[in-house]
Amino acid sequence: MEKDQGRYYSIKPIALCEGIRDMSQWTYRWNVGKKVKSACYIWYLEGSDPVTLVDAGAQGEHFNPEFPMTTRISLDDGLASVGLRPEDVRIIVLTHLHFDHVAQARRYPNAEFVVQKKELEFAEHPHVFNAVDYDRKLFEGLNFRTVDGDVELLPGITLLHTPGHSPGGQSVMVQTRKGKAIITGFCSQLSTFTQTDFMKERGLEVAACGLHTDCREVYDSALRVKRLADIIIPCHEPAFMDVKTIP
Helix, strand or coil: CCCCCCCCCEEEEEEEEEEEEEHHHCCCCCCCCCEEEEEEEEEEEECCCCCEEECCCCCHHHCCCCCCCEECCCHHHHHHCCCCCHHHCCEEECCCCCHHHHCCHHHCCCCEEEEEHHHHHHHHCCCCCCHHHCCHHHHCCCCEEEECCCEEEECCEEEEECCCCCCCCEEEEEEECCEEEEECCCCCCHHHHCCCHHHHHCCCCCCCCCCCCCHHHHHHHHHHHHHHCCEEECCCCHHHCCCCCEC
16 A cells, blocks of 8 residues: 655546436435436646546537536646646546546547556446446557556555446545545545435445446445545545635
């Protein structure tokens, strides 16, 4: 596990699109029919050298009519808001290869894409039930660097294999001046990590996301993040849409 090496980062959320989802998408088996806002982000790890993002992003047009999202800001304008251009980015950690996290990967001409080996293997030959979330034309031929399990990416930045939403999902643990912040590699919102009285009575500390390859694995991944993180950053949490920096 990562050692404190005196290197601190800030995380800049860039919300590219937003929409409405059923809350049960973040709290499997509960809150069915309750509608909540959702956001899709890219995350700039300010202070990283080389320049590093988490996820490549998507815009409204990448979503199908059954699950629509509306573009909030273009990729170029979003990057410009933190002083970057697509060509400045050298590393992009792909939390997983679902289309909403990789759709704009080809917009970054100089980037290396870091992905878990298990995720790439599954994405290339997904189970028929999960195939709708993977689009090979979005990621085939990218400049990949594959990793296997927990890996230190840069001093103060560690990749955590957190499967369940997908076989090779990875979360990103970032050392900040206020402790370890973790950007989740599985679909989640803050509600995923909020223990209700109903959950407490049943010994559940977290919820699981509704879209999963293994609901027990994604529960364990959420529990791991909750126990490790000083700051939890769920990857679809709308509370960060107007936040300039974390922490």
